[in-house]
Amino acid sequence: MSHGVDLAPPRGPAPPDNAIIAALTAALDKLNRGLMVLSMMALVLTAIVLTYSVVSRYFFHAPTDWQDEASVFMLVGVTFFTTAFVQYHRGHIGIEAIAGLLPRRVNAVRLFVVDLASTLFCAFFTWKSWMLFHEAWVDGQTTSSTFAPPLWIPYSMMAAGMTLLTLQLLLQTLARLTNKSEPSA
Secondary structure (H helix, E strand, O other): OOOOOOOOOOOOOOOOOOHHHHHHHHHHHHHHHHHHHHHHHHHHHHHHHHHHHHHHHHHHOOOOOOHHHHHHHHHHHHHHHOHHHHHHOOOOOOOOOOOOOOOHHHHHHHHHHHHHHHHHHHHHHHHHHHHHHHHHHHHOOEOOOOOOOEOHHHHHHHHHHHHHHHHHHHHHHHHHHHOOOOOOO
């Protein structure tokens, strides 16, 4: 039950036992926090752009041809640049129907398998995203609108965000392997 707005920043998990993994996790967390602030600003800017477009079209009968791509590009960046931050806090939606029914050790194995499978899937998605970015860059692909911004812009944000998510998942998987005690989830 929510009792209001949380003003304190969310606390992350306990640092991993391994010093190298803990240092890498802390560095990635700092980067992710910076990207989260930029993403918040991009969301506000997207709202401003779309509001401007509506006001311009309605009151001044002056349609804009750039606001759709600008807004979509910013939303792509926001979506992909925040995934690693959300993963760090284990904030993605998950169904935990059987977690309470399983013995602690079986649940730990289940969590490891899920983290490993997620890491492998995201690594594949990252590789394909970088391939898509490269293709758009080399071929000079643009959108089909009159504004025609280059497609490497959203593809680069998608690839970079997926890279960060894959790194976050990899660090969490390595932490799970190297921690001396099981985390209390």
